[in-house]
Amino acid sequence: MHGSINARVEDIAGTTVEPSADIAPTPRAVNGALMYFGPDVTDASTIKRVQQFIDHGYRVTVFAFRRRRYSSDHQPPWPNVPLGFTSDGRYLHRLWAMLRAIPALLAHRHEASRAAVFYARNIDQLILALLVRLLAGSRAPVAYEVLDIPPILMRRSVAAMLVRGVERLCLRPVDVLVVSSPAFHRNYFAAVQNYRGRWFLLENKLHPSIATMPTPMPMPARRRTASGRPWIVGYFGMIRGQETVALIARLAERLRGTVSFKFRGVLTTVDQATFEDMVSRSPNIVYGGPYAPHRDLAELYGGVDFAWALDLEHVDHNSRWLMPCRFYEAGYFGVPCLAVQDFEVGRAIETHRIGWTFDEPLEDALVQFFERLTSADYERVRSRLQAAPRSMFVAGEDVRGLCRLFETRSAAVRSNS
Numbered sequence: 001m002h003g004s005i006n007a008r009v010e011d012i013a014g015t016t017v018e019p020s021a022d023i024a025p026t027p028r029a030v031n032g033a034l035m036y037f038g039p040d041v042t043d044a045s046t047i048k049r050v051q052q053f054i055d056h057g058y059r060v061t062v063f064a065f066r067r068r069r070y071s072s073d074h075q076p077p078w079p080n081v082p083l084g085f086t087s088d089g090r091y092l093h094r095l096w097a098m099l100r101a102i103p104a105l106l107a108h109r110h111e112a113s114r115a116a117v118f119y120a121r122n123i124d125q126l127i128l129a130l131l132v133r134l135l136a137g138s139r140a141p142v143a144y145e146v147l148d149i150p151p152i153l154m155r156r157s158v159a160a161m162l163v164r165g166v167e168r169l170c171l172r173p174v175d176v177l178v179v180s181s182p183a184f185h186r187n188y189f190a191a192v193q194n195y196r197g198r199w200f201l202l203e204n205k206l207h208p209s210i211a212t213m214p215t216p217m218p219m220p221a222r223r224r225t226a227s228g229r230p231w232i233v234g235y236f237g238m239i240r241g242q243e244t245v246a247l248i249a250r251l252a253e254r255l256r257g258t259v260s261f262k263f264r265g266v267l268t269t270v271d272q273a274t275f276e277d278m279v280s281r282s283p284n285i286v287y288g289g290p291y292a293p294h295r296d297l298a299e300l301y302g303g304v305d306f307a308w309a310l311d312l313e314h315v316d317h318n319s320r321w322l323m324p325c326r327f328y329e330a331g332y333f334g335v336p337c338l339a340v341q342d343f344e345v346g347r348a349i350e351t352h353r354i355g356w357t358f359d360e361p362l363e364d365a366l367v368q369f370f371e372r373l374t375s376a377d378y379e380r381v382r383s384r385l386q387a388a389p390r391s392m393f394v395a396g397e398d399v400r401g402l403c404r405l406f407e408t409r410s411a412a413v414r415s416n417s
Helices: 044-055 091-107 122-136 158-171 182-189 208-212 242-254 272-281 297-301 325-332 344-352 362-372 375-386 397-415
Strands: 032-038 058-067 080-086 115-121 142-146 176-179 199-201 231-239 259-267 285-287 306-308 337-340 355-358
Touching: 032 044, 032 122, 044 058, 044 115, 044 397, 058 091, 058 122, 080 091, 091 122, 115 122, 115 397, 122 142, 122 158, 176 182, 176 397, 182 199, 199 397, 231 297, 231 325, 242 259, 242 272, 242 285, 242 362, 259 272, 272 285, 297 325, 306 325, 325 337, 325 344, 337 344, 344 355, 355 362, 355 375
Parallel strands: 032 058, 032 115, 058 080, 115 142, 142 176, 176 199, 231 259, 231 306, 259 285, 306 337, 337 355
Antiparallel strands: none
């Protein structure tokens, strides 16, 4: 993809789904040790990022918590220091978990003294990374990766102000802020946190090993005749947001016989009982359970016409700013996305004309779209998407660029020692 969502680094004065064994480490460390701090060792983005650093010559040790999900028994193939269990959104519990993790950090402070890079996902892990770096007496560069802006950071409460203040303080020693969407930097770190440091855009692209997975045959056009089978919309990954699920339920009712919805993945901020009731009442909604990234993606996207990329959980901030993994997954497999106008993902889709976006009222707009969509209109968009460059959806030079930045910063530290 070109333009604003390509990887870049700037100096400015200014799903959780079950891990796949298909991304197997191939250690060839040439750049030294990288200490990775993550919120969930079973998370697909953690597995992908660790493997990318291994691919680019780092000897990675992961310090990570686990989330109590169906994949909680997963054992990573790379060196891992367990920090205990934690939970989404439960901030007091996470604070207590961080305190209990300190002995594990102390036990590895000598290893930390030899690290070339400290890499932390979210504010909890950044605090721990800075702590172990301090205990080790290290001056190695620190990277802070952000894939979401948690709701607490956008509230006006005293607790929210405290968390933002802690993050602002922790940003000072950070060498590079890594974000998955430019809107996170533009609308939060620059505008709210007044961050003026170095930042790098590293999108949620697929690991290059996706090329070894089977490529599905394109879905045939669906609605050639009035008796044709329904269009199929897939929602894969982390299933979140009651409003999002409620919208799909209403669409399924109004478009019965015209559209079917397929869910695969993990329920996060969705009430399980409500979700199960919706599925049981809707003959055109199916939930197929969790899946393994990489291994199952070809099968999933080979069975749908559209990818659902309308996130309505936090429409004033995170949902509006993020670039979801399913944009890259669906794009790679030639499945157009459905998204909201003026959201970051919607702008990317509109710029390249590789999907469809909708404005309020979303329900009526989507109903009208599906009632009027022809096979010819669909095929024109899908053909344009299938002609898009592979680099739009698969990681490559962007990760290499981040690693080169690490090497430059590490060399500067060594020369000043």
